[in-house]
Amino acid sequence: MRRERVTIADVARRAGVSKVTVSYVINGREGKVRISDETRQRIWEAIRELGYRPNALARALTRQRTSTIGVVMQYAAIFGGWSGFILELLHGASHEAIEQQYDLMMYTGAHGDDAEHEANAIMDGRIDGALLLRDIDDPLSDILADSGFPHVLIFTRSRRPDVYYVDCDNVKGGYMATKHLLDLGHRAIVHLRGSSHSAPALDRWHGYVQAMREEGIEPDEEWVIEMPGPLSDATPLVELMRSPNRPTAIFAWSDDVAIRAMQVVREMDLRIPEDVAVVGYDSTEVCNHTDPPLTSVRQPIYEMAREGVRTLVRLINGERPRRIARVFEPTLDIRRSCGAS
Amino acid sequence: MRRERVTIADVARRAGVSKVTVSYVINGREGKVRISDETRQRIWEAIRELGYRPNALARALTRQRTSTIGVVMQYAAIFGGWSGFILELLHGASHEAIEQQYDLMMYTGAHGDDAEHEANAIMDGRIDGALLLRDIDDPLSDILADSGFPHVLIFTRSRRPDVYYVDCDNVKGGYMATKHLLDLGHRAIVHLRGSSHSAPALDRWHGYVQAMREEGIEPDEEWVIEMPGPLSDATPLVELMRSPNRPTAIFAWSDDVAIRAMQVVREMDLRIPEDVAVVGYDSTEVCNHTDPPLTSVRQPIYEMAREGVRTLVRLINGERPRRIARVFEPTLDIRRSCGAS
DNA sequence: AAAGATGCATTAACCGATTAATGGGTAAGC
DNA sequence: GCTTACCCATTAATCGGTTAATGCATCTTT
Numbered sequence: 244m245r246r247e248r249v250t251i252a253d254v255a256r257r258a259g260v261s262k263v264t265v266s267y268v269i270n271g272r273e274g275k276v277r278i279s280d281e282t283r284q285r286i287w288e289a290i291r292e293l294g295y296r297p298n299a300l301a302r303a304l305t306r307q308r309t310s311t312i313g314v315v316m317q318y319a320a321i322f323g324g325w326s327g328f329i330l331e332l333l334h335g336a337s338h339e340a341i342e343q344q345y346d347l348m349m350y351t352g353a354h355g356d357d358a359e360h361e362a363n364a365i366m367d368g369r370i371d372g373a374l375l376l377r378d379i380d381d382p383l384s385d386i387l388a389d390s391g392f393p394h395v396l397i398f399t400r401s402r403r404p405d406v407y408y409v410d411c412d413n414v415k416g417g418y419m420a421t422k423h424l425l426d427l428g429h430r431a432i433v434h435l436r437g438s439s440h441s442a443p444a445l446d447r448w449h450g451y452v453q454a455m456r457e458e459g460i461e462p463d464e465e466w467v468i469e470m471p472g473p474l475s476d477a478t479p480l481v482e483l484m485r486s487p488n489r490p491t492a493i494f495a496w497s498d499d500v501a502i503r504a505m506q507v508v509r510e511m512d513l514r515i516p517e518d519v520a521v522v523g524y525d526s527t528e529v530c531n532h533t534d535p536p537l538t539s540v541r542q543p544i545y546e547m548a549r550e551g552v553r554t555l556v557r558l559i560n561g562e563r564p565r566r567i568a569r570v571f572e573p574t575l576d577i578r579r580s581c582g583a584s
Numbered sequence: 585m586r587r588e589r590v591t592i593a594d595v596a597r598r599a600g601v602s603k604v605t606v607s608y609v610i611n612g613r614e615g616k617v618r619i620s621d622e623t624r625q626r627i628w629e630a631i632r633e634l635g636y637r638p639n640a641l642a643r644a645l646t647r648q649r650t651s652t653i654g655v656v657m658q659y660a661a662i663f664g665g666w667s668g669f670i671l672e673l674l675h676g677a678s679h680e681a682i683e684q685q686y687d688l689m690m691y692t693g694a695h696g697d698d699a700e701h702e703a704n705a706i707m708d709g710r711i712d713g714a715l716l717l718r719d720i721d722d723p724l725s726d727i728l729a730d731s732g733f734p735h736v737l738i739f740t741r742s743r744r745p746d747v748y749y750v751d752c753d754n755v756k757g758g759y760m761a762t763k764h765l766l767d768l769g770h771r772a773i774v775h776l777r778g779s780s781h782s783a784p785a786l787d788r789w790h791g792y793v794q795a796m797r798e799e800g801i802e803p804d805e806e807w808v809i810e811m812p813g814p815l816s817d818a819t820p821l822v823e824l825m826r827s828p829n830r831p832t833a834i835f836a837w838s839d840d841v842a843i844r845a846m847q848v849v850r851e852m853d854l855r856i857p858e859d860v861a862v863v864g865y866d867s868t869e870v871c872n873h874t875d876p877p878l879t880s881v882r883q884p885i886y887e888m889a890r891e892g893v894r895t896l897v898r899l900i901n902g903e904r905p906r907r908i909a910r911v912f913e914p915t916l917d918i919r920r921s922c923g924a925s
Numbered sequence: 926a927a928a929g930a931t932g933c934a935t936t937a938a939c940c941g942a943t944t945a946a947t948g949g950g951t952a953a954g955c
Numbered sequence: 956g957c958t959t960a961c962c963c964a965t966t967a968a969t970c971g972g973t974t975a976a977t978g979c980a981t982c983t984t985t
C-alpha cells in the first residue's frame with residue numbers, strides 16, 4: 244500500500260501557504276524570517292496529517308551538503324579476517340558520526356574496480372567526505388586530494404603533506420612486542436608479517452627488526468613469514484616450528500593471525516607459553532577469551548576512528564587544522580600467552 | 585586546491601551542445617536518441633578535460649531512485665559482542681549489493697532515537713529500500729510497512745503477513761544443539777539465552793525446552809540464564825557451576841557467549857569437554873580457533889544476507905515474490921567442545 | 926513535386942527542496 | 956497625513972540532473 248510521495252508542495256497547499264513558508268517552519272529559521280504562531284501551527288498540523296517527510300536528496304542538492312560521510316575500505320582487507328578490528332572501527336566511527344549529526348555510508352567497492360571508478364563513486368555528491376582505510380600504495384587518496392575532496396586516512400600514514408591521517412605508531416608497537424619477548428629471554432622470535440602493501444604491517448615488522456638488532460640479533464630471513472590473514476597458508480610456520488632450532492616465540496602482526504598461530508602451535512603439542520610465547524596486535528576483545536589469554540599490542544581503535552571522523556568533519560567545514568598527522572601511542576596489554584604474568 | 589564543481593552545463597558549454605545531449609551521451613540512450621559520433625566524441629573529450637563527475641543526488645532526484653540500500657541495525661545489537669556475525673552479514677550484504685549494482689548505507693541510529701525518528705531518516709529518499717536487523721517487538725518495520733517502503737527483515741521473522749523476511753529455523757537450531765548434548769548422555773544442560781526481545785534467542789530457547797521435554801526432562805528455571813552478550817554478567821553461571829549438582833553441559837545462544845562461558849568454566853579448573861560440554865551458535869570462524877574448537881549450530885549468515893538483499897532488490901523493482909518467508913535450515917558443526925568427535 | 930521518414934539536437938517541464946529578494950498590510954512616529 | 960518600521964509571507968532563482976515533446980534539415984519514396 245504505497246502512498247504517493249508527499250512533498251513540501253502538498254503540505255503548503257493543505258496549509259494554505261507557500262512552499263517557502265513551510266520550509267521556514269521546518270527549518271526553524273529564527274531571526275531571519277518570522278512566522279505567526281497560528282500559521283506555524285497550521286503547517287505542523289498539515290505535516291502530521293499528510294505524514295510528510297522532507298526529501299534529503301532535494302535538500303542536499305540545494306544545501307550542497309549531505310551530512311553523510313563515507314567509510315571506504317579495501318574489500319579484501321575488511322572481510323579477510325574475523326577480527327574485531329573492523330567492528331571496533333565501525334563502532335567508533337558510527338558513534339562519533341552520530342555525535343556530529345552525520346550519517347554513515349559504507350563503500351566496499353567491487354573486486355576489480357579501479358581507483359578512478361571508486362573515486363567517481365565517492366565524489367558523486369552523496370557524501371561530504373570520506374574516511375579511508377586503504378593500503379599505503381593505494382592511488383585513491385591521491386585522486387581525492389587532487390580534487391580537493393575532504394578525506395582522512397586512518398590506520399595508515401599518508402604519503403603527501405596535505406593529506407590528513409590518524410595512525411598509531413606501528414614501529415613502536417612492533418618494537419614493544421618484540422622487546423617484551425626479548426626481555427623474557429627469547430632470542431629466536433618469529434614475526435608473522437602482514438601484507439607488504441600495508442604500512443602498519445611493514446612498520447610493525449621494522450619495529451621487530453629494530454628491537455632484534457638492538458639486542459645484537461640479525462633476524463633470519465626465514466623468521467619473517469608473510470601471513471596477512473588467519474586464512475593464509477600456515478605451512479611455512481608449521482615447517483619452521485618443526486625445524487631443529489625451533490623458535491620459542493611468535494610475534495604476529497594481528498590478533499587473528501596470532502590466534503591462528505596458537506592453534507598451529509597447539510596442534511604440534513607444544514604448550515603456550517611454556518614452549519612457545521605468542522604476542523598479537525590490536526588487543527581486541529577476543530584476546531581476553533583465548534586460552535591462554537593473548538598478550539597483544541593495543542592501539543585505541545575506537546578512539547582513533549572517532550578522531551578520524553572528528554578531523555573529517557572539520558575538513559568538511561572548511562577548517563584546516565594545523566596538525567596533519569595524528570599519531571596515537573600503542574601500549575602493551577600483557578596477558579598470559581607469553582608467560583610474563 | 586578545491587576545484588569548483590563541474591556540472592553537466594559546463595560540459596555542454598565546452599562541447600558546444602545542450603545539457604540534454606550530454607546527458608544522453610553519458611547514459612547511452614541507444615535506440616531512443618541518436619547522437620553523431622563526432623558530437624559524442626567531442627562530449628567525452630570535454631568530460632575528460634573538465635574532470636566531470638555526474639552528481640548522484642541530482643540524478644537520483646529525477647530518476648526517483650538512488651541505487652542505494654540501507655542496512656539498519658540496532659545500535660546495541662551490533663556492537664555488544666565481538667562476534668564475526670555482523671561482519672559476515674555485512675560481507676554477504678555488500679557482496680550481493682555490488683552484484684546488484686547497489687551501494688550500501690549503514691544506519692545504526694543513536695541510542696535514544698525513537699522509531700518515528702529512525703523511520704524518517706530511513707525514508708528520506710537516500711535509499712531505495714532497507715535491510716532490517718531488529719528486535720521482534722521493534723516498531724520500525726510497522727512504520728515502514730504502513731508507508732509502503734520496501735524492506736526485508738533478516739535474522740528474525742516478521743509479525744505481519746505482508747513483510748518479507750529471511751530467517752533460519754531457530755527452534756530447530758536450538759533443538760539440534762540440545763539434542764546433540766542429550767544424545768551424548770548429558771541431562772543437566774544449561775541454556776545461556778539471548779535477549780527476550782530477540783526472536784531468534786527466544787526460538788532457540790524454545791528448541792532447547794522442546795528437546796529437553798522430549799527426553800522427559802523439565803528444564804529447571806535456574807538452568808536458563810539470560811546472557812545476551814559476552815560482556816553480560818556471568819555470576820549466575822558461575823554460581824550455578826559451583827552448585828552441588830553442577831550442570832555438565834552448556835548451550836549458549838551465540839558463539840561469543842559460548843566462548844565467554846568456556847572461559848568461566850576454565851577459570852573454575854573444569855575441563856572442556858571432559859567436565860563440561862559446550863555448544864555455541866552461528867559457527868562463526870572463531871569456533872575453529874578456540875581451544876577446544878567449539879561445536880556450534882551453523883546458520884548460513886553470508887548466504888542469508890545475500891538472499892535478503894536479493895529479495896529487497898526485487899521489492900524495490902516492484903516485484904512481489906510469492907514467498908514472504910525465506911527460512912533456511914540450520915546444521916550442526918560438530919567440533920571438539922562437546923566431546924563427540 | 927509533395928509527402929513521409931530519418932537523423933541529430935534542442936526546448937520546456939520537472940524532481941523536491943532552499944535562500945535571497947521583494948511585497949503588502951498595519952501600527953507607530955512626527 | 957506622510958514616512959518609517961515591523962511583521963508575515965510570497966515570488967523568483969537555483970541546485971544538477973532526466974525525459975518527453977518538438978524542431979529542423981536532409982534524404983527517400985511515390
